[in-house]
Amino acid sequence: MSNWLEENDLFIDPQRCIGCRACEAACAECGTHRGVPMIHLEPLNRPDSVKTAPTLCMHCDDPACAAVCPADAIKRTDDGVVQSSMKPRCIGCSNCQIACPFGVPKVYRARAQMNKCDMCYDRTSINLKPMCATVCPSEAIFFGPKSVIESQRKNKANNQFIFGKQKITTKVHIMMDASDEPVELDIMDFISTTIEDSQPWVV
Amino acid sequence: MAKLPIDEEKIIEQFGPHLKHEPPGGWDQSIGEPDQRVKTHCCFCGQQCGIILKVKNNSVVGFDPWEEFPFNKGKLCPKGVKRYMQGSHPDRLMYPLENRMGHGYERVSWDAAYSRVVSEIQRIQNKYGKDSFAMLSGVSLSNEKSYLVGKFARVALQTANLDYNGRLCMVSAGAGNKKAFGIDRAANSWADLLETDLILCAGTNVSECAPITTDYIWKARDTRGAKLIVVDPRITPIARTADLILPVRPGTDSHLFNTILNLVIQAGDIDQQFIDQYSTGFEDVKTTVAKYTVEECERITGVPQKSIRTAAEWWGKAKRSFLLHARGIEHHTKGVDNVLSCINLVLATGRIGKVGCGYATITGQGNGQGGREHGHKCDQLPGNRDITNPEHRRYIAKVWGIEEKEMPGKGLSAQEIVNAIHEGKIKGLLSICFNPAVSLPDTKVTREALEKLEFYANIDFFMSETARYADIILPGSLHEEDEGTSTSAEGRVIKIQKAVNPPGEAKVDWDILLEIARRLGKGKYFDHFKTSEDIFNELRVASKGGTADYYGITYERIEQEMGVFWPCPEIGHPGTPRLFEGGKFYHPDGKAHFNAVEFRPSADEINAEYPIYLTTGRVIFHYLSGTQTRRIGFLSDQCPDPYVEMHPQLAQKYEISDGDWVTITSRRDSIDLKAKVVKTIRPDTIFVPYHWAGKQSINRLTQRALDPVSKIPEFKMSAVRIQKVERSATL
Numbered sequence: 002m003s004n005w006l007e008e009n010d011l012f013i014d015p016q017r018c019i020g021c022r023a024c025e026a027a028c029a030e031c032g033t034h035r036g037v038p039m040i041h042l043e044p045l046n047r048p049d050s051v052k053t054a055p056t057l058c059m060h061c062d063d064p065a066c067a068a069v070c071p072a073d074a075i076k077r078t079d080d081g082v083v084q085s086s087m088k089p090r091c092i093g094c095s096n097c098q099i100a101c102p103f104g105v106p107k108v109y110r111a112r113a114q115m116n117k118c119d120m121c122y123d124r125t126s127i128n129l130k131p132m133c134a135t136v137c138p139s140e141a142i143f144f145g146p147k148s149v150i151e152s153q154r155k156n157k158a159n160n161q162f163i164f165g166k167q168k169i170t171t172k173v174h175i176m177m178d179a180s181d182e183p184v185e186l187d188i189m190d191f192i193s194t195t196i197e198d199s200q201p202w203v204v
Numbered sequence: 205m206a207k208l209p210i211d212e213e214k215i216i217e218q219f220g221p222h223l224k225h226e227p228p229g230g231w232d233q234s235i236g237e238p239d240q241r242v243k244t245h246c247c248f249c250g251q252q253c254g255i256i257l258k259v260k261n262n263s264v265v266g267f268d269p270w271e272e273f274p275f276n277k278g279k280l281c282p283k284g285v286k287r288y289m290q291g292s293h294p295d296r297l298m299y300p301l302e303n304r305m306g307h308g309y310e311r312v313s314w315d316a317a318y319s320r321v322v323s324e325i326q327r328i329q330n331k332y333g334k335d336s337f338a339m340l341s342g343v344s345l346s347n348e349k350s351y352l353v354g355k356f357a358r359v360a361l362q363t364a365n366l367d368y369n370g371r372l373c374m375v376s377a378g379a380g381n382k383k384a385f386g387i388d389r390a391a392n393s394w395a396d397l398l399e400t401d402l403i404l405c406a407g408t409n410v411s412e413c414a415p416i417t418t419d420y421i422w423k424a425r426d427t428r429g430a431k432l433i434v435v436d437p438r439i440t441p442i443a444r445t446a447d448l449i450l451p452v453r454p455g456t457d458s459h460l461f462n463t464i465l466n467l468v469i470q471a472g473d474i475d476q477q478f479i480d481q482y483s484t485g486f487e488d489v490k491t492t493v494a495k496y497t498v499e500e501c502e503r504i505t506g507v508p509q510k511s512i513r514t515a516a517e518w519w520g521k522a523k524r525s526f527l528l529h530a531r532g533i534e535h536h537t538k539g540v541d542n543v544l545s546c547i548n549l550v551l552a553t554g555r556i557g558k559v560g561c562g563y564a565t566i567t568g569q570g571n572g573q574g575g576r577e578h579g580h581k582c583d584q585l586p587g588n589r590d591i592t593n594p595e596h597r598r599y600i601a602k603v604w605g606i607e608e609k610e611m612p613g614k615g616l617s618a619q620e621i622v623n624a625i626h627e628g629k630i631k632g633l634l635s636i637c638f639n640p641a642v643s644l645p646d647t648k649v650t651r652e653a654l655e656k657l658e659f660y661a662n663i664d665f666f667m668s669e670t671a672r673y674a675d676i677i678l679p680g681s682l683h684e685e686d687e688g689t690s691t692s693a694e695g696r697v698i699k700i701q702k703a704v705n706p707p708g709e710a711k712v713d714w715d716i717l718l719e720i721a722r723r724l725g726k727g728k729y730f731d732h733f734k735t736s737e738d739i740f741n742e743l744r745v746a747s748k749g750g751t752a753d754y755y756g757i758t759y760e761r762i763e764q765e766m767g768v769f770w771p772c773p774e775i776g777h778p779g780t781p782r783l784f785e786g787g788k789f790y791h792p793d794g795k796a797h798f799n800a801v802e803f804r805p806s807a808d809e810i811n812a813e814y815p816i817y818l819t820t821g822r823v824i825f826h827y828l829s830g831t832q833t834r835r836i837g838f839l840s841d842q843c844p845d846p847y848v849e850m851h852p853q854l855a856q857k858y859e860i861s862d863g864d865w866v867t868i869t870s871r872r873d874s875i876d877l878k879a880k881v882v883k884t885i886r887p888d889t890i891f892v893p894y895h896w897a898g899k900q901s902i903n904r905l906t907q908r909a910l911d912p913v914s915k916i917p918e919f920k921m922s923a924v925r926i927q928k929v930e931r932s933a934t935l
Contacts, residue, residue, distance in 0.1 A: 018441075022282050032235075136285060137279065139415065192886065
């Protein structure tokens with residue numbers, strides 16, 4: 002095997018997300034968690050915007066979920082992937098669910114086991130891209146070398162996150178533009194009249 | 205007789221739509237290694253993405269991305285991912301059915317079904333004349349089937365009245381393209397989007413209706429710094445990040461484009477050399493648009509003057525540009541005019557037929573492109589020939605082995621056929637792949653029309669809302685149950701592979717048509733078709749010399765080259781990804797034609813009684829009338845019901861809160877829907893998606909007014925009023 006997972010990282014570019022849920026649909030097809038997606042897409046605030054964003058495991062260098070697991074059921078591979086819990090060990094205690102700063106792990110009660118994104122280890126271990134990054138129509142989810150995405154996009158890849166005093170470094174990057182302030186879009190900003198003084202036009 | 209035999213609730217109980225959430229065998233069972241991995245295409249939009257279907261025991265059990273296919277490189281939207289769920293569906297029609305009034309639909313033999321269909325065709329045509337029996341077709345069909353339907357209707361049924369559901373989709377663009385360029389195809393492959401500097405999207409919700417195109421646009425923006433202008437009454441997902449948003453009032457597009465062109469001309473940003481050398485009619489357009497002032501444009505379109513000026517400046521100064529449009533500007537009684545006003549902008553700046561310089565309509569239906577080229581349009585013969593042109597008629601008559609005088613003339617368009625049924629002029633109907641009970645405007649009239657038919661036969665794979673009215677239902681084939689070709693929005697002819705056999709007694713569609721033709725005594729014109737490839741090879745000859753020339757394209761080449769762009773007039777011709785290189789257009793004079801258009805109002809009038817603009821469209825999770833996607837669990841779960849989008853200002857005026865039930869009333873009918881209060885739509889406009897049937901169908905409110913040239917209905921602008929309902933009738 003080459004160093005596929007060491008050469009490539011996963012990138013989320015929220016500005017490109019179109020909210021189509023192809024990532025969820027395709028993730029749910031996986032042979033190891035059939036019918037249940039391990040990636041989640043949410044509208045951020047539909048009344049104000051069509052903005053949406055996918056959430057998947059960020060694959061921390063020093064994962065909190067593994068650190069708090071009393072059964073030592075969560076392992077990080079040498080190539081940087083934080084695995085789902087190991088079925089024989091997982092006791093379904095939800096510590097990981099509480100500890101994760103990104104809110105990713107979920108204990109599935111029916112199986113009494115925590116399952117989460119393992120970056121499609123079945124695919125990435127044989128040099129295929131994760132399923133979400135393969136199907137994403139807008140490349141809002143991208144898998145490849147950091148040098149490639151940074152040369153192809155105007156925004157920058159960030160994989161360091163501050164939670165209180167803790168700085169977390171992750172294998173998954175978020176594409177960001179530091180100079181951008183968050184903006185709210187209201188169609189009224191692009192229209193010159195209000196409803197009260199708007200008249201039907203006459204030819 | 206064509207009436208519902210039993211209550212619709214009972215029909216739905218038996219034939220659906222039911223939701224299928226799990227693949228064959230369920231999620232818990234491992235599928236193991238598939239028997240076959242078939243490289244084919246998605247059926248759910250004009251982009252025709254490559255996809256691998258996993259097949260086990262004659263069932264499609266899953267999908268894999270096909271990363272080598274050049275258009276989408278493995279990318280898929282959720283419809284593509286879940287398309288395989290339509291196979292092995294509990295609602296799948298597997299046996300011929302006969303409508304027994306009061307009892308429902310009874311299984312009959314193929315022989316009995318064929319006998320009834322043929323005897324009714326003969327009875328009706330003997331009594332009322334050949335044209336009293338009509339045929340309606342659809343462009344989810346392959347090129348082979350589209351071609352065959354054209355030949356079948358003209359040679360076997362001998363009726364002029366054949367039309368198709370592309371009449372609700374691409375015809376305004378097609379008519380505009382033929383007027384301007386002499387050919388009806390996207391001017392460029394999408395590769396030119398990657399090389400452009402300015403993209404203008406007019407009335408195209410790219411992210412939801414052509415999702416893969418989003419990535420092409422982003423690549424141009426990220427790698428070349430291309431700017432994006434979006435013209436739309438809503439902030440769609442593609443508009444959310446656009447550099448310039450022009451939120452037009454529905455129905456005012458051509459005013460906007462005429463005004464922009466006027467500003468471009470005033471700024472001296474036209475390409476006079478291109479105009480002089482390669483086009484005709486510019487002076488006429490220049491005189492026409494000179495009247496269109498920015499002030500008036502703002503008043504009519506509702507777009508601020510500053511934004512109009514910015515758009516004109518960007519369009520005028522761009523070195524390369526690509527204009528994309530879709531149904532948003534085309535679904536109007538002036539759909540063709542809107543298209544022409546866009547094309548005038550492109551031609552005036554000479555940015556076409558060159559690297560990174562392009563223009564295209566984004567074809568919406570699966571085979572919307574190929575299906576509109578080879579002859580199931582009422583006015584058309586294969587190769588995009590004209591059925592009223594004597595030379596064209598003679599050529600096709602020769603290919604078909606009939607006398608030219610035997611070939612029917614131009615027939616009625618889809619809506620006109622339904623109108624003629626309603627008026628009692630057409631008495632019999634055969635339809636395939638078309639669900640007018642959901643997709644045509646003014647649903648009440650469509651349903652009344654169906655009930656007036658003396659006989660109706662329907663070929664389909666699911667019991668669509670229209671099929672429920674049929675006297676005989678013939679189970680045809682799904683996309684993955686037959687091989688053939690289709691042509692993508694780019695003009696790329698691609699190969700659809702057969703993954704599985706039709707289940708039960710269902711047959712491939714062309715088999716059904718061939719047998720009806722034989723029983724009508726016309727077998728000798730059809731008996732040489734033993735395979736889809738036989739039909740394709742006749743299509744190649746029939747298209748030869750037409751503008752949509754496929755002669756040089758073979759199954760072998762398509763597979764080897766992963767698609768061939770038509771025109772491809774000779775064996776060995778490389779195909780034509782980019783049209784109009786070197787300023788060569790397809791009119792007899794070799795030039796592009798400017799066409800001056802004057803803005804005119806929509807058919808429905810906004811007034812105090814109906815003060816709000818209603819526009820309709822798609823959501824990403826559904827396809828057309830929903831016959832397929834309303835049966836796929838994942839897709840339906842994301843968007844189970846229609847709703848009405850409105851701006852908080854409008855909602856406040858009518859004291860409506862998010863989630864309230866609202867009655868919307870047009871001059872035709874009314875509907876109750878839940879409000880979605882969002883800041884992403886103009887405050888004078890409401891939006892409702894159109895994929896649902898019956899009480900949930902927004903087409904109950906839309907109107908049958910047609911574009912005089914393309915005959916497309918005005919889906920995108922209806923005048924309505926709204927009222928909050930305290931306690932709504934349940935849907």
